[in-house]
Amino acid sequence: MSVCDTANMIDLRSDTVTRPTHAMRAAMASADVGDDVFGDDPSVNRLQQQLAEKTGHEAGLFFPSGTQSNLAALMAHCGRGEEFVIGGLGHSFKYEAGGAAVLGSLWPQPLDYEPDGSLDLRKVEALIKPDDAHFARTRLLVLENTQNGRVLPLTYIKEAAGFARRHGLGIHLDGARVFNAAVKLGVPVREITQHFDSVSICLSKGLGCPVGTVLVGKRELIQKAHRARKILGGGLRQAGILAAAGLYALEHHVERLAEDHANAQALAEGLAQIKQIKLDRTAVQTNMLFLEIQPQHAQPLAEHLRQAGILILPGVRLRLVTHLDVSAEDVRRVIAAFQGYFAGR
Numbered sequence: 001m002s003v004c005d006t007a008n009m010i011d012l013r014s015d016t017v018t019r020p021t022h023a024m025r026a027a028m029a030s031a032d033v034g035d036d037v038f039g040d041d042p043s044v045n046r047l048q049q050q051l052a053e054k055t056g057h058e059a060g061l062f063f064p065s066g067t068q069s070n071l072a073a074l075m076a077h078c079g080r081g082e083e084f085v086i087g088g089l090g091h092s093f094k095y096e097a098g099g100a101a102v103l104g105s106l107w108p109q110p111l112d113y114e115p116d117g118s119l120d121l122r123k124v125e126a127l128i129k130p131d132d133a134h135f136a137r138t139r140l141l142v143l144e145n146t147q148n149g150r151v152l153p154l155t156y157i158k159e160a161a162g163f164a165r166r167h168g169l170g171i172h173l174d175g176a177r178v179f180n181a182a183v184k185l186g187v188p189v190r191e192i193t194q195h196f197d198s199v200s201i202c203l204s205k206g207l208g209c210p211v212g213t214v215l216v217g218k219r220e221l222i223q224k225a226h227r228a229r230k231i232l233g234g235g236l237r238q239a240g241i242l243a244a245a246g247l248y249a250l251e252h253h254v255e256r257l258a259e260d261h262a263n264a265q266a267l268a269e270g271l272a273q274i275k276q277i278k279l280d281r282t283a284v285q286t287n288m289l290f291l292e293i294q295p296q297h298a299q300p301l302a303e304h305l306r307q308a309g310i311l312i313l314p315g316v317r318l319r320l321v322t323h324l325d326v327s328a329e330d331v332r333r334v335i336a337a338f339q340g341y342f343a344g345r
């Protein structure tokens with residue numbers, strides 16, 4: 001990645017790029033802390049408890065990253081040589097460097113997502129292995145919400161939870177952006193999360209924290225994940241400095257996710273007018289939009305935008321992400337810059 005000063009740019013690469021606000025930094029600076037490996041950090045404990053309550057779960061556990069939280073959850077659900085069913089584009093399958101296999105000795109069974117981001121339960125059922133020494137034992141179903149910005153329907157989630165129970169599987173949600181889903185549906189996040197055995201929730205995406213993910217679940221499962229976290233090097237000391245950002249975000253940055261969704265909508269509407277861009281704006285549900293351009297535009301467009309102070313990840317299929325540091329005015333500037341590039345081409 002090139003070295004550049006991104007602080008004053010409109011950065012659409014991801015919602016992980018947000019910088020903590022002054023108020024969040026102030027909350028971090030004045031956090032009560034203790035040694036969290038001894039369970040002594042009051043801010044960490046408060047954050048874990050608050051998120052457990054909000055999500056309808058018994059316990060929570062703070063992690064430095066979503067990758068580690070997902071892996072610890074997989075290790076808590078599955079033993080060595082056991083199998084989990086997951087989307088082929090699922091984060092824990094594709095984007096976590098194979099950690100479940102490398103560090104967890106777990107066997108992933110990937111399956112294509114349906115157009116709405118769900119996994120077809122009949123297809124999942126066909127993948128569940130019979131009790132036979134030839135096969136890895138199928139233990140867990142992993143869903144993602146939001147999945148590429150798509151919100152899973154509540155009816156589907158209930159169905160999937162019932163399905164998992166009937167088949168003796170655990171069910172984990174990679175809910176990195178589950179608050180986006182809840183805000184989009186206009187329901188308390190518990191309406192989504194209570195149906196799962198465990199949920200991993202990122203604080204460092206749309207919620208605007210510099211670091212942090214919380215895993216919630218039943219006390220016994222969280223105890224297993226706590227052991228896995230130690231193995232993975234995730235036992236932190238005065239982590240209350242980080243947890244304070246999470247507590248601040250839960251209070252101030254959840255409802256405002258609706259602004260990110262509105263900005264993504266506005267951006268999609270503007271870009272859909274440009275004839276060289278292929279974009280289905282009805283597919284935009286939360287803070288992400290996807291569009292396609294001809295290959296010859298991939299690099300020059302990214303360069304043109306960069307000159308205009310806008311950062312994207314270059315490609316033929318572009319993902320643009322709105323967040324705390326992208327305003328409605330920024331969206332107008334982005335649309336104008338895209339129009340400027342494509343005018344006369």
Ligand SMILES: *Cc1c(COP(=O)(O)O)cnc(C)c1O
Nearest residue numbers: 065066067068091144174176202
């Ligand atoms: C970002 C993300 C994670 C975790 O990523 P980290 O960068 O490790 O915090 C997990 N799942 C999904 C769907 C994500 O988008």
